[in-house]
Amino acid sequence: MGPGPSDVHPRVLRAMSTPLVGHLDPSFIEIMNEVQELMRYTFRTDNQWTIPVSGTGSASMEAAIGNLVEPGDTMLVPTNGYFGGRMQSMAERAGGNVVHVDAPWGEPLDPVDVQEAFDEHQPDVFGFVHAETSTGVKQPNVPELTSIAHDHDALVVADTVTSLGGVELEVDDWGIDVAYSGPQKCLSCPPGASPLTLNDRAMDKVLSREEDPRSWYLDLSLLEGYWGEDRAYHHTAPITNVYAIREALRLVAEEGIENRWNRHLRVASALKAGVEAMGLGLNPEDEFWLPSLNAVLVPDGVDAGEAIDYVLEHYDLEIAGGLGALAGDIFRIGCMGYSANPKNVSFLMTALGEALEAQGADVDVDAGFAAMREQLQE
Numbered sequence: 001m002g003p004g005p006s007d008v009h010p011r012v013l014r015a016m017s018t019p020l021v022g023h024l025d026p027s028f029i030e031i032m033n034e035v036q037e038l039m040r041y042t043f044r045t046d047n048q049w050t051i052p053v054s055g056t057g058s059a060s061m062e063a064a065i066g067n068l069v070e071p072g073d074t075m076l077v078p079t080n081g082y083f084g085g086r087m088q089s090m091a092e093r094a095g096g097n098v099v100h101v102d103a104p105w106g107e108p109l110d111p112v113d114v115q116e117a118f119d120e121h122q123p124d125v126f127g128f129v130h131a132e133t134s135t136g137v138k139q140p141n142v143p144e145l146t147s148i149a150h151d152h153d154a155l156v157v158a159d160t161v162t163s164l165g166g167v168e169l170e171v172d173d174w175g176i177d178v179a180y181s182g183p184q185k186c187l188s189c190p191p192g193a194s195p196l197t198l199n200d201r202a203m204d205k206v207l208s209r210e211e212d213p214r215s216w217y218l219d220l221s222l223l224e225g226y227w228g229e230d231r232a233y234h235h236t237a238p239i240t241n242v243y244a245i246r247e248a249l250r251l252v253a254e255e256g257i258e259n260r261w262n263r264h265l266r267v268a269s270a271l272k273a274g275v276e277a278m279g280l281g282l283n284p285e286d287e288f289w290l291p292s293l294n295a296v297l298v299p300d301g302v303d304a305g306e307a308i309d310y311v312l313e314h315y316d317l318e319i320a321g322g323l324g325a326l327a328g329d330i331f332r333i334g335c336m337g338y339s340a341n342p343k344n345v346s347f348l349m350t351a352l353g354e355a356l357e358a359q360g361a362d363v364d365v366d367a368g369f370a371a372m373r374e375q376l377q378e
């Protein structure tokens with residue numbers, strides 16, 4: 001129950017023991033088609049350019065940024081969490097100039113600030129993090145942000161690593177041009193093949209670049225040869241990871257994407273109600289709370305690292321601490337994919353309650369359990 005990887009569904013693990021076929025085998029090409037179609041369903045998009053990028057979430061992130069940002073382009077990135085910083089590094093390596101829209105760690109971007117940054121800098125590309133794993137903040141007002149960008153003729157890249165398959169995400173309806181994600185969070189799949197989708201407008205920019213992108217491996221104009229109509233060799237696909245993501249995405253479709261969002265909300269609401277009744281606060285305001293990653297404030301006098309070690313040692317349960325500006329101040333408790341179930345929340349409450357009591361914290365574990373159960377019964 002940390003910030004990912006989440007527990008992998010047994011069906012996904014089983015799919016990973018399927019014998020390998022070649023990456024151009026007709027049966028594998030059918031699997032590729034199925035993965036792309038299921039990925040469109042999960043992203044809520046009709047984008048033709050929807051593929052699993054070989055590598056972890058950072059690979060799909062770099063495929064997005066490294067192809068969209070050309071030398072001399074300006075990219076607007078957020079400062080309200082760890083992953084905006086990674087966007088900046090990638091945009092700079094692509095030869096872009098980076099400008100910022102500021103918000104404190106633990107808060108979302110304000111559309112007024114985004115508007116001001118656009119008026120001042122006229123960026124070509126705007127990146128934002130829909131679900132910031134470092135702070136537990138969900139960015140609201142996404143359609144407002146994308147329409148500001150489009151009024152300025154810019155393209156929007158959304159980091160959906162911790163939202164895809166877990167919290168509401170509407171790539172097409174919200175006007176997102178490019179979204180990248182990772183499989184190891186709300187899709188409950190091992191890292192290795194990472195979802196990416198681009199609309200035609202974004203792909204037009206990619207295909208009309210003056211200079212090749214700096215990465216050969218992640219050059220989408222070349223990857224298009226394999227994942228597009230030709231199905232021609234570019235690099236050997238990670239076959240086992242493609243089996244895995246197909247099975248993970250089939251599980252999404254079987255559950256139904258909206259039901260899945262609702263399950264995450266219901267289970268994480270119980271977790272939230274439980275820790276709050278125990279006497280702990282959550283870092284983000286309720287309006288920006290991210291069900292898939294709960295940033296719980298560490299109570300005064302408690303050493304976060306010790307509590308995390310206690311939970312791991314005594315219960316074999318993984319949770320994480322804060323990063324950067326929030327190091328030592330929060331616990332990061334994931335509620336993602338297959339791990340988002342009542343049994344795990346109850347287990348977490350027992351383990352965390354005991355770890356905090358062991359340090360003499362003033363927590364009411366019984367009240368926490370009562371609130372959690374009440375919430376689960378709703």
Ligand SMILES: Cc1ncc(COP(=O)(O)O)c(C=O)c1O
Pocket residue numbers: 003004056057058059061083129131132133134159161162182191
């Ligand atoms: C919001 C966000 N973006 C990007 C990444 C990078 O993904 P990966 O670590 O799979 O490369 C992560 C990983 O945790 C993330 O949480």
